[in-house]
Amino acid sequence: MENVLEEVLEAWRTNNRINLFLIDRISNEGMRCTLSPRGGRNVVRQFAHMHNVRVSHLKNRSGDLAEGLYQFDTYEGPDKETLKGHLQASSERLETFFERCITGSGKARPLKKGVIPYLGYFISHESHHRGNILLTLKQCGHKVDQASAYAIWDWEKM
Numbered sequence: 592m593e594n595v596l597e598e599v600l601e602a603w604r605t606n607n608r609i610n611l612f613l614i615d616r617i618s619n620e621g622m623r624c625t626l627s628p629r630g631g632r633n634v635v636r637q638f639a640h641m642h643n644v645r646v647s648h649l650k651n652r653s654g655d656l657a658e659g660l661y662q663f664d665t666y667e668g669p670d671k672e673t674l675k676g677h678l679q680a681s682s683e684r685l686e687t688f689f690e691r692c693i694t695g696s697g698k699a700r701p702l703k704k705g706v707i708p709y710l711g712y713f714i715s716h717e718s719h720h721r722g723n724i725l726l727t728l729k730q731c732g733h734k735v736d737q738a739s740a741y742a743i744w745d746w747e748k749m
Contacts, residue, residue, distance in 0.1 A: 596693045599710055600686055606714045607682040609743045611675050613721060613735070614638060621733035622671065626726075634727055637720045638674055639663040644716060645681040649688060652700040656684045685713070 614622075617634060625633040632640060642663065649657035661677055663669065669677070691699035692706040701709040721743070728734050742749065 596690060599689050599693065599707065602714065603682070603686060603689060603710060605746050605749050606717060607678065608749055609721070610638065610641065610678055610717065612749065613724070613739070613743060614671050614675055614678075616735050616739045617671075617724075617728065618733055619671070621728050621731070621735075623668070624727050624731035624733055626730055633668065634724050635668045635671075635674060636663075636666070637724055637727075638678065639667060639669060641717050641720055642674075642677050642681050645685055645713070648713075649681070649684055653688050653691065653698050655698060656688055660684060 622635040623633050625631055640663075646657055646660045646662050649660070660681055663677075687697075688699050689706060689710065691697040692701045692709075702712065725735065725740065734740075
């Protein structure tokens with residue numbers, strides 16, 4: 592069981608490192624890009640949405656772990672350091688959540704299908720938004736450099 596826990600936590604940590612890595616490689620102008628003509632989420636708000644989804648799930652499935660975590664308003668556009676700080680904080684709380692689910696310690700209620708499918712849900716959700724972010728940046732002329740675009744797929748090094 593301990594090996595499964597470490598693998599789950601490493602998968603989650605890698606996912607979070609990719610988000611932080613990407614934020615560092617996007618210009619401030621790029622963070623404001625959107626493809627929505629009606630004011631849909633720009634790049635920074637897509638990252639903020641990822642954090643908010645984490646917090647919402649924690650509130651519903653392990654309420655004490657959500658305590659003290661900030662949730663962004665719908666149209667809030669934080670600076671990169673603030674955004675990274677909140678993503679790191681929610682990531683660490685989710686690590687505790689996954690640990691509770693696997694070890695049976697503390698309050699934690701994963702999906703009915705289990706903790707690993709729940710981990711898959713979170714990584715899929717955030718990967719979906721990273722894809723949207725990369726497309727938005729490309730279409731708006733703020734494409735990330737090629738080395739960074741490939742680096743997010745090298746989980747052995749990330």
